[in-house]
Amino acid sequence: MAEILRALVSKSVAAVGLMAFLLAGCEKVPSPEFRANRVEWVKQERLNLEADQQFAPEYREQVDTLLTTLFGTPDEPRLPAIYGDEDPLNQLVSLDRLRLAAGPVSSDEKGKHWGLYREHCAHCHGITGDGAGPTALALYPYPRDFRLGKYKFKSTPLRRPPTDADLVRVIRRGIPGSAMPAFTTLPEEEVLALVDYVKYLTIRGEYERRLLAELPGLEGEPLVDLKALRAGSTKQATAGANAGANQKEAGGGSEQPELPAEQEALNAQLQTLVGEYLYEEIVDRWSDRDESITEVPAPPADLMSTAAPPQEWVAKGRDLFFGKANCVQCHGATGLGDGQTQNYDDWTNDWLKTPGVDVLSKQTYQHFLEAGALPPRPVRPRNLRIPVYRGGKAPADIYRRIANGIEGTPMPSSPSLTPEEVWAVVAYVQAMPYERLSGGDAAMSARPVGGREVSGK
Amino acid sequence: MSVIERTQQPVKRKERAVLAEQPAEEAVPGYSPWPWRVGALLVTVVFPLIWFGGLVTSSDAGMAVPDWPGTYGYNMFLYPFSSWFFGPWDFFLEHGHRLIGSTAGLVAIGLVATCIRCDQRRWVWWLSGGLLLLVIFQGLLGGLRVVIDARTIAKLHGCVGPAFFASAAAFCVVLSRWWRDQGIQASRSASAGRAPLALGPAERQVWRGAHLWLALSFTQLVIGAFLRHVGVDGSPQGFQHLVYTHVALACIVLGGTHLYAGRVRRLPGVEPRIRSAARWLSALVTLQFLLGLSTWIVKYNWPSWLDSWTWTAQFVIPEKTMWQTNIVTLHVAIGSAIVACWAVLTVRCWRVFGLAEKAAAGAELSAERAERWQIGQGTTG
Ligand code: HEM
Numbered sequence: 001m002a003e004i005l006r007a008l009v010s011k012s013v014a015a016v017g018l019m020a021f022l023l024a025g026c027e028k029v030p031s032p033e034f035r036a037n038r039v040e041w042v043k044q045e046r047l048n049l050e051a052d053q054q055f056a057p058e059y060r061e062q063v064d065t066l067l068t069t070l071f072g073t074p075d076e077p078r079l080p081a082i083y084g085d086e087d088p089l090n091q092l093v094s095l096d097r098l099r100l101a102a103g104p105v106s107s108d109e110k111g112k113h114w115g116l117y118r119e120h121c122a123h124c125h126g127i128t129g130d131g132a133g134p135t136a137l138a139l140y141p142y143p144r145d146f147r148l149g150k151y152k153f154k155s156t157p158l159r160r161p162p163t164d165a166d167l168v169r170v171i172r173r174g175i176p177g178s179a180m181p182a183f184t185t186l187p188e189e190e191v192l193a194l195v196d197y198v199k200y201l202t203i204r205g206e207y208e209r210r211l212l213a214e215l216p217g218l219e220g221e222p223l224v225d226l227k228a229l230r231a232g233s234t235k236q237a238t239a240g241a242n243a244g245a246n247q248k249e250a251g252g253g254s255e256q257p258e259l260p261a262e263q264e265a266l267n268a269q270l271q272t273l274v275g276e277y278l279y280e281e282i283v284d285r286w287s288d289r290d291e292s293i294t295e296v297p298a299p300p301a302d303l304m305s306t307a308a309p310p311q312e313w314v315a316k317g318r319d320l321f322f323g324k325a326n327c328v329q330c331h332g333a334t335g336l337g338d339g340q341t342q343n344y345d346d347w348t349n350d351w352l353k354t355p356g357v358d359v360l361s362k363q364t365y366q367h368f369l370e371a372g373a374l375p376p377r378p379v380r381p382r383n384l385r386i387p388v389y390r391g392g393k394a395p396a397d398i399y400r401r402i403a404n405g406i407e408g409t410p411m412p413s414s415p416s417l418t419p420e421e422v423w424a425v426v427a428y429v430q431a432m433p434y435e436r437l438s439g440g441d442a443a444m445s446a447r448p449v450g451g452r453e454v455s456g457k
Numbered sequence: 458m459s460v461i462e463r464t465q466q467p468v469k470r471k472e473r474a475v476l477a478e479q480p481a482e483e484a485v486p487g488y489s490p491w492p493w494r495v496g497a498l499l500v501t502v503v504f505p506l507i508w509f510g511g512l513v514t515s516s517d518a519g520m521a522v523p524d525w526p527g528t529y530g531y532n533m534f535l536y537p538f539s540s541w542f543f544g545p546w547d548f549f550l551e552h553g554h555r556l557i558g559s560t561a562g563l564v565a566i567g568l569v570a571t572c573i574r575c576d577q578r579r580w581v582w583w584l585s586g587g588l589l590l591l592v593i594f595q596g597l598l599g600g601l602r603v604v605i606d607a608r609t610i611a612k613l614h615g616c617v618g619p620a621f622f623a624s625a626a627a628f629c630v631v632l633s634r635w636w637r638d639q640g641i642q643a644s645r646s647a648s649a650g651r652a653p654l655a656l657g658p659a660e661r662q663v664w665r666g667a668h669l670w671l672a673l674s675f676t677q678l679v680i681g682a683f684l685r686h687v688g689v690d691g692s693p694q695g696f697q698h699l700v701y702t703h704v705a706l707a708c709i710v711l712g713g714t715h716l717y718a719g720r721v722r723r724l725p726g727v728e729p730r731i732r733s734a735a736r737w738l739s740a741l742v743t744l745q746f747l748l749g750l751s752t753w754i755v756k757y758n759w760p761s762w763l764d765s766w767t768w769t770a771q772f773v774i775p776e777k778t779m780w781q782t783n784i785v786t787l788h789v790a791i792g793s794a795i796v797a798c799w800a801v802l803t804v805r806c807w808r809v810f811g812l813a814e815k816a817a818a819g820a821e822l823s824a825e826r827a828e829r830w831q832i833g834q835g836t837t838g
Pocket of ligand 1: 704
């Protein structure tokens, strides 16, 4: 008996040792990296070069190095700070918060978490924020690709980025009817870190697109002198751009130390590449967002006086819906969303509109799919016969959706409507779910939608 | 689980029936219930362990304790109880998972000792040793997963856990009084010259089918584990294929299990324990299918073609709430229970049909010899 026990034990130890040895051979998984925007690359080639021509592969390295120098990696985010303490990018995004959101997932005894983006968002939005995380193909609509800098549900008008409050709201409340979850259990600090990380990925993604758009104009010249860039540390590089910027502001500073000619040339390059393309064209757009919020004018008094919108407003809204505002074009005469159903959103149109691409024939865009584009799927206009509003159900939310449109989608803004007319359309939209499909008028049951508070919460 | 739990009581009742023909002391060698008891304890410890493990994955808490085998520098068992129990949720899960895991290891050691002490069957000793090996391996995988944080290991850890659970459950069948009684019954029938259980094509189908469905259910579990551990930089195409395969196999397993249970039900004179396991399986698989759909909904929302209903269109995914986490974990846990159930059923088939096969083969042998090889499995300790 003891013998057998001994044999058992010794054999087990040997076997376990062997297994441990085999497993120790497993490589530690490499950290994920930012994925290059190959779709934009291919698009720029098709827009600017002959059918069989391609950009020199050196450009890829130059773009990547520049991006890494300025923005770091998924594990170690970085921000250029060329304007010192006043740097607008550093005021927009806090590096401390980025560090909380970036990196691999971990937490400590006290419950503090790191790697929030990878824990909560990356499997849908992708490590790069390209909206092509592993789950993407299984979801409709696709997760947001942040790199275009477009957002649907916000308080600001088209072409203006959302406010932090808008992003917090989307993360906290989720988007009904889509895969975007409501993160109700996260502490405030973590949500704010995620908001900053979303802005970071967005600006990084916009900047990469901006750089790629430069390639056709270079005609073989390098985008940036890599050797000089690598020789100087990041600090030098950003200080270089900084020097350029200060010079510009101070009208040619005098206390600049003498720099080697190479460094001088690099600084000049960086002044355009960073100072202009990044700060002036992209970061600037993000400043003063709070001032650009679309104010929602008070609704006409009698509109809000009853639980359900009064008939005359509903009737006025219906006329606009079918007439001047032409909502019927997409949402259909029934409002079921069965009007124009073959439109694509901007994230798809971005490459789908490239000459030579025909959505009906897959061969014409196979190269885009291979570059990582998600297959085109039409956006469906919303079914307005059900009282569900992804951007919020308060009248003020619906007002903003109609007045500003929904960025990135066919849903247009309505500049031609007066505020009063927009309110009338809101009244009709709110009444639609309770209107009989045929006939109309009398069939309104007096049920309020999402309360009659103008601005929910 | 409950299949296992119920092993004790009805056996006693049946034993009385079997033994009514002859005085018990004479022919029945001693049977020690201890190995079975320790085995059942092991199964009882491992099920919550799987639950905890599922919660660890769902909450992404795997890295809440960065070191291993220690816990923040403490010996795992000495880590202050209150800072763990009342600590953050992730930490509670990960450390708790390690505590239950170590307990399972200790029980597995106890099982080997008990088997060697109380059971004479050598092959049972070896099996118990194999089980111990498996649990050590699983613990090692868990530890390595923390130390080198590799996805492959996380996946392997996610598949070996249920495999261990199923093996432990199946092993309990071997240790049960029922197992022994089957042998006694068969040898009595043989010595009394009664015809053994007929082993027709229908029986053989049930016997073989158990293996097939055990394998397919485990495959389904492995695909599920891959779904759960897909990396953040995994390809969308890969994930989509996994989903399609998981759903297709779910339909096959669902249909197959019900057909199988139907076949077992129609089998005349089938051993009640095989029938009850099959019944459990059709219930569990149906539940599991619904849980799978629910898992999808609470993680990725309703399919978009259902968005003309207010009820589905307004649904917002309740991320990282108890709701979401527990539905997903229930799906994971029931998945393990299904595999364990198939394993138990398979072992029961081996016993019942295996004996019948031997009896048929040994019909020409003398009753005396038949007596020897069947009773020989009893114990004296
Ligand atoms: C009856 C058949 C089914 C069985 C036996 C089964 C089994 C499993 C198991 C065991 C796991 C977890 C694996 C692990 O972590 O170790 C899993 C995961 C999963 N299953 Fe199933 N499943 C079934 C049906 C379905 C169905 C119909 C769906 C619907 C889409 C589904 C969706 C999922 C999903 C999404 C996961 C991953 C959960 C996560 O990401 O945390 N399953 N399945």
